[in-house]
Amino acid sequence: MNIGFIGLGIMGKPMARNLIKAGYRLTVYDISPESIEEIVAAGAEAGTSARDVASRSEVSITMVPDGPEVEAAVLDSEGALEGAGPGSIIVDMSSISPLVAQKVGKACAEKGIEFIDAPVSGGEPKAVDGTLAIMAGGNREAFDRVLPLFRVMGSSAILTGPVGAGNVTKLANQIMVAVNIAAMGEALVLATKAGLDPDVVYNAVKGGLAGSAVLDAKAPMVISRNFKPGFRIHLHRKDLRNALLTAEALQVSLPFTSLAQQVLVSLVNSDRGDLDHSAIATFIEDMAKTEVKKP
Ligand code: NAD
Numbered sequence: 001m002n003i004g005f006i007g008l009g010i011m012g013k014p015m016a017r018n019l020i021k022a023g024y025r026l027t028v029y030d031i032s033p034e035s036i037e038e039i040v041a042a043g044a045e046a047g048t049s050a051r052d053v054a055s056r057s058e059v060s061i062t063m064v065p066d067g068p069e070v071e072a073a074v075l076d077s078e079g080a081l082e083g084a085g086p087g088s089i090i091v092d093m094s095s096i097s098p099l100v101a102q103k104v105g106k107a108c109a110e111k112g113i114e115f116i117d118a119p120v121s122g123g124e125p126k127a128v129d130g131t132l133a134i135m136a137g138g139n140r141e142a143f144d145r146v147l148p149l150f151r152v153m154g155s156s157a158i159l160t161g162p163v164g165a166g167n168v169t170k171l172a173n174q175i176m177v178a179v180n181i182a183a184m185g186e187a188l189v190l191a192t193k194a195g196l197d198p199d200v201v202y203n204a205v206k207g208g209l210a211g212s213a214v215l216d217a218k219a220p221m222v223i224s225r226n227f228k229p230g231f232r233i234h235l236h237r238k239d240l241r242n243a244l245l246t247a248e249a250l251q252v253s254l255p256f257t258s259l260a261q262q263v264l265v266s267l268v269n270s271d272r273g274d275l276d277h278s279a280i281a282t283f284i285e286d287m288a289k290t291e292v293k294k295p
Helices: 012-021 033-041 050-055 066-077 098-111 123-129 141-154 165-193 198-205 213-223 234-250 255-271 277-288
Strands: 004-007 025-029 060-063 089-092 114-117 132-137 153-163
Touching: 004 012, 004 050, 012 025, 012 033, 012 141, 025 033, 025 050, 025 198, 033 060, 033 141, 050 060, 060 066, 060 141, 066 089, 066 098, 089 141, 098 114, 098 165, 098 234, 114 141, 114 165, 123 132, 132 141, 132 165, 141 153, 153 198, 165 198, 165 213, 165 234, 165 255, 165 277, 213 277, 234 255, 234 277, 255 277
Parallel strands: 004 025, 004 060, 060 089, 089 114, 132 153
Antiparallel strands: 114 132
């Protein structure tokens, strides 16, 4: 099967690599020529635009930052939809607003092209291992056709509803992750200022009810002062903005998400937007003048 991959960043590169390793023929494109070269060296062919990639592919995957980039990569005159042939499928795996996913899905449907929104969770380590959690929206038949690709990139792939549902699910995921990291930051700052070793505290609680995938991934990063992304603060801010806009449209109050969003805005303003989102903890550290690290 010929697969197109558009958007070769922190996530797109390892996902594309795994598809190549699984034996798929890949044509790739990114606005950064260096990123294209890197994946061509791993066995892909270079595309000259998203449109070119789609014209050579039965399934075209996009993995770009946000809605405007998805619209550019799919709907522009040089976008994937212009190149997509009959029977082909466009799968957007970026995390974007469900409303934008529906807009792109509608434009695809008008041209007879199937569209699936299929954002992921798990971050770079799981993208590398091919163990992402994939949450999809679209029709069942199209989902079943791309399921073998999802099985290469992820360890779970669930169809959650029609187009847009994948991104609603992803927003739910991002709310839980952000608020969890903030709670972890408060807990570890308190323990550290009380004179405890935060690593000992982490090990003592991780097997109990407070244990979580978030805690296991992020507490060691904070304690070792490693904020290399991973998942950038900028991107999490984007996700919570999309969550709050969606909540506003649905008349849902999200008080804790709003608070987490304010923290993310403040971190961006203090030049921490390119750090991993585990650096949410540094906001609480600043207020307590206490750094979470081993004594
Ligand atoms: P990134 O910024 O590292 O990569 C995005 C890539 O898209 C870049 O290489 C950029 O040059 C390219 N791009 C931008 N506009 C383009 C266009 N119009 N055409 C072609 N290429 C274009 O971002 P990332 O961390 O790989 O994240 C990608 C998406 O996955 C985001 O929506 C993010 O929220 C989501 N996500 C990221 C993580 C993570 O841990 N990094 C985890 C889950 C989901």
